[in-house]
Amino acid sequence: MNLAEWLAASARLRPGAPALLRGATIEADYATFAGRAAALAAALARDYNIAPGDRVALFATNCTQYLEALYGIWWAGAVAIPINAKLHGREAAWICSNAEAKLALICDDTAASLGEAVDDLPSGMSTLSVDSDEYHRARSGGGDKVPVAREDNDLAWLFYTSGTTGRPKGVMLSHGNLIAMSLCYLADVDAVSPDDAALYAAPISHGAGLYNFIHVRFGARHVVPDSGGFDPDEVLDLGKQLGNVAMFAAPTMVRRLVDAARRRGERGEGLRTIVYGGGPMYLADIRDAIDVMGQRFVQIYGQGESPMTITSLKREQHADVDHPRYLQRLASVGVAQSALSVRITGVDGEVLPAGETGEIEAKGPTVMLGYWNNPDANAETLKNGWLRTGDVGRLDEDGFLTLSDRSKDVIISGGTNIYPREVEEALLTHPAVREVSAIGVADPEWGENVVACVVLAEGTAPDDAALDAHCLNAIARFKRPKRYVFLESLPKNNYGKVLKTELRKMVK
Numbered sequence: 001m002n003l004a005e006w007l008a009a010s011a012r013l014r015p016g017a018p019a020l021l022r023g024a025t026i027e028a029d030y031a032t033f034a035g036r037a038a039a040l041a042a043a044l045a046r047d048y049n050i051a052p053g054d055r056v057a058l059f060a061t062n063c064t065q066y067l068e069a070l071y072g073i074w075w076a077g078a079v080a081i082p083i084n085a086k087l088h089g090r091e092a093a094w095i096c097s098n099a100e101a102k103l104a105l106i107c108d109d110t111a112a113s114l115g116e117a118v119d120d121l122p123s124g125m126s127t128l129s130v131d132s133d134e135y136h137r138a139r140s141g142g143g144d145k146v147p148v149a150r151e152d153n154d155l156a157w158l159f160y161t162s163g164t165t166g167r168p169k170g171v172m173l174s175h176g177n178l179i180a181m182s183l184c185y186l187a188d189v190d191a192v193s194p195d196d197a198a199l200y201a202a203p204i205s206h207g208a209g210l211y212n213f214i215h216v217r218f219g220a221r222h223v224v225p226d227s228g229g230f231d232p233d234e235v236l237d238l239g240k241q242l243g244n245v246a247m248f249a250a251p252t253m254v255r256r257l258v259d260a261a262r263r264r265g266e267r268g269e270g271l272r273t274i275v276y277g278g279g280p281m282y283l284a285d286i287r288d289a290i291d292v293m294g295q296r297f298v299q300i301y302g303q304g305e306s307p308m309t310i311t312s313l314k315r316e317q318h319a320d321v322d323h324p325r326y327l328q329r330l331a332s333v334g335v336a337q338s339a340l341s342v343r344i345t346g347v348d349g350e351v352l353p354a355g356e357t358g359e360i361e362a363k364g365p366t367v368m369l370g371y372w373n374n375p376d377a378n379a380e381t382l383k384n385g386w387l388r389t390g391d392v393g394r395l396d397e398d399g400f401l402t403l404s405d406r407s408k409d410v411i412i413s414g415g416t417n418i419y420p421r422e423v424e425e426a427l428l429t430h431p432a433v434r435e436v437s438a439i440g441v442a443d444p445e446w447g448e449n450v451v452a453c454v455v456l457a458e459g460t461a462p463d464d465a466a467l468d469a470h471c472l473n474a475i476a477r478f479k480r481p482k483r484y485v486f487l488e489s490l491p492k493n494n495y496g497k498v499l500k501t502e503l504r505k506m507v508k
Contacts, residue, residue: 003156003175004074004147006217007034014219017194020064023226024241027064030219033071038143040072047138048103048126052077052148055099055158058205059083059092059114060107062228065130066204067212068139069105074156077148081158081170082205084416087476089113091168093120095160099170099372107131152176157210158372161304161417170372171304180339180365181309182214187338188312189298190246190273196220199238199247201230202415207278208248210307215246232260239270246273250415251281252446254297258289268293273315275300277308278415279447280403283331286318295319301333301401302366305387309337309366311401325396332400333393340364344395349383357394357404361386409500411440413448418479420500426474427452427481430467432460435490437498438481441507452481453503455489462486 010017011034018026019033028036044050056073058080060066073080081099083092085107092114096104100122106114108131114121128135150156157173186192198215200223202208215222223242225234230253239245249257254276261268268274271293276286277300289297299313313334320326336342343351344358352358367387370378381388393403411418420438427436435455440448456462464484471480491502 001152001175001179002074002077002147002150003178003213004037004071006213007037007071007075008145008147010034010216010219014194017219018221019219020067021197021221021223021242022064023223024238028068033068035143036068036139037071037075038145038147039141040068040139040143041075041147042141042143043138044072044076044078044103048128050076050078050102052150053079053155055079055081055101057081057083057092057096057099057101057104059085059087059096059104059110060130061085061109062200062204062224063107063130064222064224065107065135065139066209066224067222069130070204070209070212071216072139074150075143075147077150077154079155079158081160082209083160084203084205084476085110086203086416086478088474089115089117090120090474091476093117095168095170096125097122098168099158099160101125103128105130105135150175152179153369155369159304159307169374169377172369172372173307174369177307177366177368178210178213181210181307182217184309184312184337184339184366185211185214188309188314189275189300190315192218192220192246193244194219196244196246196272197223197242199223199225199235199242199245201225201235202248202250202253206416207302207308211246211248211275230256232257233264235271236260236264236266236268239268241270243270243272245271246275247271248275248277250278250447251276251285252279252414254281254289255285255445258285258292262292268296271296273298277301277333279412283327286330290318299333300337301403303389303391305368305381305389306340306362306364306366309364310340310342310360310362310389311335312337313400328396328402329400332396332402334401335399336362336401337364337366339366342395342399342401343386344393354395354397357392360389360391360393360401360403362389363387409439411438411448411450413440413443413446413450413478415447416478418450422475423450423452423471423479423481426471427454427467429474430470432457432463432466434458437490437500437503439500439503439507441483441504443482449482450479451483451485451507453485453487453490453507455487
């Protein structure tokens, strides 16, 4: 089934219901939303030769056109490649090239960045700005009222994440994967009604955007803040204006929202549900959040390879203060979501009993089809249908999962994964850098900050500003180190591998 059929159904059942909002201003009802998606699908086929299965990139900041474009792509039977708008143009171009995208939908905020990397784009790829007159004409024409037929295993969403090698990997998510994920939302995260408002304060290209599907199916409102991003005061204001707001937030966003609510003497009125995930939420922080804003929180644990769906800690479990293991449960990431089986395995792949720590594995209909054109990564990550998450944790006797560490050295800052090798490779191209190792150091606001431990070339002097400028020419701003530590040498084991654990101790 094509996910765009959910939009078509809502347009038939609730044509006049408000669908797309910029702040509190309605920009389209469901009939208009679906009409624009259908018209855009026709334009993609007619003007850009997009056929079912072709890949179309979306490199844009949050806007209501983003949702129109996503559904236009699916209506045409094509595959969406949502790219984080914070990425450097060269990084976005690499993704377009790897996915063999035929078209990239961009916006005024990203056009210049991608334009600087035009030589890295796939041959023959076109671009279309969602802010342009051409786009507005394309979405205003006519189109088929029925989306192109797709099967459950047909590719819908190609999400690029990075691995321990630092090379981005395209996670292949099918229509069936995303349908299963959406139904898990109802069973394991929150109820949905047509009166709800899904607020996109986090990037639509990531977890926040994945929750659009179930809200489209119910004909609910979709709200992009006027700021286009996350401003805690704006979110609190929208909650009061709109009511019944549900949103996804990284833990750092939750902390900022709680601080703003405390400062304003408010409790988040109108924000019915705040789903948090994407990074570690410390026990003290969630207890403080509940104390200030009440029981409106749900935690999810997942990764791109099983989007938003491995475990969840429900609202009622946050509220079960009389349970004898309440604090232990509040510090966990909850229990397996309804479509998933979760287990812990040892170094030899054996399944471990409750209470023992090992690698977290998950299996179910939300687990990706595999990585795009990457059989080696598939063989390493998918074992007999089980997804090896690379995360380490333990299950208690009631099935609650507690994360204890990450087997990969991923740095999670503000809910976004930053992969050390990307930072290291960028810095190693600077002539003053002989060796470098990037690590994450705990930060109360961001979760972790990137710290670069640098060994300088002989005869050079420390220069933070020069290294910063160099990074900004190669990688996204949010990936650059927040701090540089200059060392005479990096600690290594007998095999020459840098001991990041020792570096963390030294920096701490």
